[in-house]
Amino acid sequence: MSVSLDIRLKRANKVYHEGERLSGVLVISTRDALQHQGVSLSLEGLVNLQLSSKSVGVFEAFYNSVKPIQLVSSNMEVVKPGKVPAGKTEIPFEFPLQAKGSKVLYETYHGVFVNIQYTLRCDMRRPLLAKDLSKSCEFMLHSQSVFQPQKPKLSPSPVEFNITPETLQNVKERTSLPKFLIKGHLDATNCAITRPLTGELVVERSEVAIKSIELQLVRVETCGCAEGYARDATEIQNIQIAEGDVCHGLSIPIYMVFPRLFTCPTLETTNFKVEFEVNIVIVLHDDHLITENFPLKLVRV
Known part of the structure; x- marks a missing residue:
């Protein structure tokens, strides 16, 4: 049976800000009607830290004390267990982009020892013997929040x-x-x-x-x-x-x-x-x- 999952965000550039709503559609394409145990979406923002090889052993306490820092985490069930009809099914979704508690949503950044990443993941659970399906999609977060409309002043410093x-x-x-x-x-x-x-x-x-x-x-x-x-x-x-x-x-x-x-x-x-x-x-x-x-x-x- 041929089946595929896709996540399509409304914004083509995939750039969002804190306080906005992350919206789009989940696309399920299948040749035949498909039985499933539910479809869920999860949103996660993480800071991953690691040490360079020259620092390994010097800061053993670092490994024990610093785990990935979770900035945002949210889950929702999009479709209850049942059947998806043959063809293409589009399911709209929307997530608020708000940090957990007093945390701050830092800007997306791909570094060597620091990584700040935001991902949306869709999981479709299948009955016994059928393989579960999942699809991930990264989106970009820029630090200018809708909660802080005032822009920082930039004075040139030649x-x-x-x-x-x-x-x-x-x-x-x-x-x-x-x-x-x-x-x-x-x-x-x-x-x-x-x-x-x-x-x-x-x-x-x-x-x-x-x-x-x-x-x-x-x-x-x-x-x-x-x-x-x-x-x-x-x-x-x-x-x-x-x-x-x-x-x-x-x-x-x-x-x-x-x-x-x-x-x-x-x-x-x-x-x-x-x-x-x-x-x-x-x-x-x-x-x-x-x-x-x-x-x-x-x-x-």
Whole structure:
């Protein structure tokens, strides 16, 4: 017997906010009439935390004290036990999106050590010997709640930078470095997540030919409990903004879009933090790497 389940949300982009209603239809397609023991829908929002391999063993208490954090959980029976007719059956549903108790619905975020995910799952229980059916669907939650219509104020914070051998940190033999001067600015380090990071960079002089100039977006995830915290930085994306030995004195635009799912508004809670940084990386022809780091604060406006 051919049978399938599908969850179709009303919004094509699957983006919702706290306080709204998650609505759509459940589609059951079957070639023949189908006996079942009931169809249910469950909504769940979870924060999953894990430690990097370098921190395993250091924070054994972490494993015992931090379980997945449940933000929202709701169940409903959509169809009572009975029969579904042959063909396509559409069953409408609606869930309120409200956090449990005093909890907050954080924005959807797919990280390495922190994951914030919202899923809708449909289960159809079948009689003996017939396999139960299930279907899951992830939807996105954005942090601007209908309960908090006031938008956070975003004041631009331009940052000027000059990169020379003297400004570099973690360098043992500064005298062996070639001479260079790279100037520029970022238009803001307080960034709206829906707008690109912009600025410009100028290579004023460099004794060694430049191979490449790159923008590296980094996530800094902190997990832990009272016994200790593990902080790990990992790359989200790397964009090349210049290749080869660029003309000196020429303005090179800095432009980077924040990727959906892999970034979220900067977040700080008791058990975890999600922060972001951008690195300007200049690769010289002798494969020396020059890196300038800028912490970012992301907000949704």
